[in-house]
Amino acid sequence: MAMVDSAKIAAAKDRLDQHTVETIHWHFSPETGSPFWLEKAKTFNFDPVKEVKSFEDLKKFPHFEDDWLRGGPISRWVPKGLAGKPVYVFETGGTTGLPKSRMVIEDHWIDYEEFSKTLDDKWFPPGSNWLMLGPSGPRRLRLAIEHLAQYRGGICFCIDLDPRWVVKLLKQGRIKEAEDYKNHCIDQVLTILKGGHDxxxxxxxPKLLEALALKLIDNGSSIAEEGITGIFGGGTEFSPQWYRYCCEELLGPDVFMTPTYGNTLMGLACSKPFDPADNYKITYHAPQPRAAIEVVDFKDYNKVVDYGQTGRVKLYTMTKELFVPGFMERDEGERELPCDKFPWDGISGTRPFHEIAKSTTVGVY
Structure with missing residues (x-):
């Protein structure tokens, strides 16, 4: 495997350290900070503004608790420095318990503009129209993909999809109804594709891509024949085996797919560029410095595991809108080396965290 230039790795680390300090100053200064963090800081035994001088210093914070994002008022998350701007609220989760809410102003635009820079114009031609085959409703994804399409000069066509209804049906063992709902979603896509929208x-x-591809094959067509050249996908089912099956059996050589790993708190982690030597292994790299992930020891969440070792995903979000130091994700995976395009740690083999995997129902993802 090619070695990544150590100067690139050092520069990325310096950038992350600098961004961390700027983020802390913003969120913990009385003039610009959010009511939540200004209040929470009173309970700390350290002064974030004075004592956080690098990314590593974020370990001084207590672990971020899920429940801080459940319930309101949502306004406590709005930084004073952004007061008066229009606010969105997006929900994340809902797979288990009360959904977590995230206040957003422009992050979903910025995140996807950054992601846009990683897309190859050959497969994702500027000016092209987009199809959004994923969850709608109070999810950030719908507006984010729509913005991505517009940012790249196109128009986005969306379907109606409520992932919570799918989860509910599966939990009740109503497999036939869940299948019917999936078909209802695919029918919406077929209608859009018949419209001649280029x-x-x-x-x-992944599940919906597979369902659409198989339906088109049944109809004597294919995703390539419908004119789609570039797909980016995301979801927990993205295994190397499925990735290979998808590329070789469902898409063929004329459609390019790039896997992503993302959520409402982090934004979008891109995958290391496809390399046959990786044998379809998918390695994700967070969108540093706006977000960073660590793969940490199952028994000690402040200890990063060695390269190639398995651990739980620990997420840091650091934007002007949201500061999340050390959110323990519901995923685990293997720590991977930096790559040339993303000169910082990555993660492969992402899957539901083993301690809670049995209690998690995966719906349309």
Missing amino acids: IKCAFMT
């Missing part, structure tokens, strides 16, 4: 790019979750 759609070349798409976002799809």
Whole structure:
């Protein structure tokens, strides 16, 4: 495996350290900080503004608790420095318990503009129209993909999809109804594709991509024949085996797919560029410095595991809108080396965290 230039790795680390300090000053200064963090800081035994001088210093914070994002008032998360701007609220989760809410102003635009820079114009031609085959409703994804399409000069076509209804049906063992609902979603896509809208790019979750591809094959067509050339996908089912099956059996050589790993708190982690030597292994790299992930020891969440070792995903979000130091994700995976395009740690083999995997129902993802 090619070694990554150590100067690149050092520069990325310096950038992360600098961004961390700027983020802390913003969120913990009385003039710009959010009511939540200004209040929470009173309970700390340290002064974030004075004592956080690097990314490593974020370990001084207590672990971020899920429940801080459940319930309101949502306004406590709005930084004073952004007061008066229009606010969105997006929900994340809902797979288990009361959904977590995230206040957003422009992060979903910025995150996807950054992601846009990683897309190859050959497969995702500027000016092309997009198809959004994923969850709608109070999810950030719908507006984010729509913005991505517009930012790249196109128009986005969306379907109606409520992932919570799918989860509910599966939990009740109503497999036939869940299948019917999936078919209802695919029918919406077929209707859009019949409309002659010249759609070349798409976002799809793995299960829905597979369902659409098989339906088109049944109809004597294919995703390539429908004119789609570039797909970016995301979801927990993205295994190397499925990735290979998808590329070789469902898409063929004329459609390019790039896997992503993302959520409402982090934004979007890109995958290391495809390399046959990786044998379809997918390695994700967080969108540093706006977000960073560590793969940490199951027994000690402040200890990063060695390269190649398995651990739980620990997420840090650091934007002007949101500061999350050390959110323990519901995923685990293996720590991977930096790569040339993303000269910081990555993660492969992402899957539901083993301690809670049995209690998690995966719906349309």
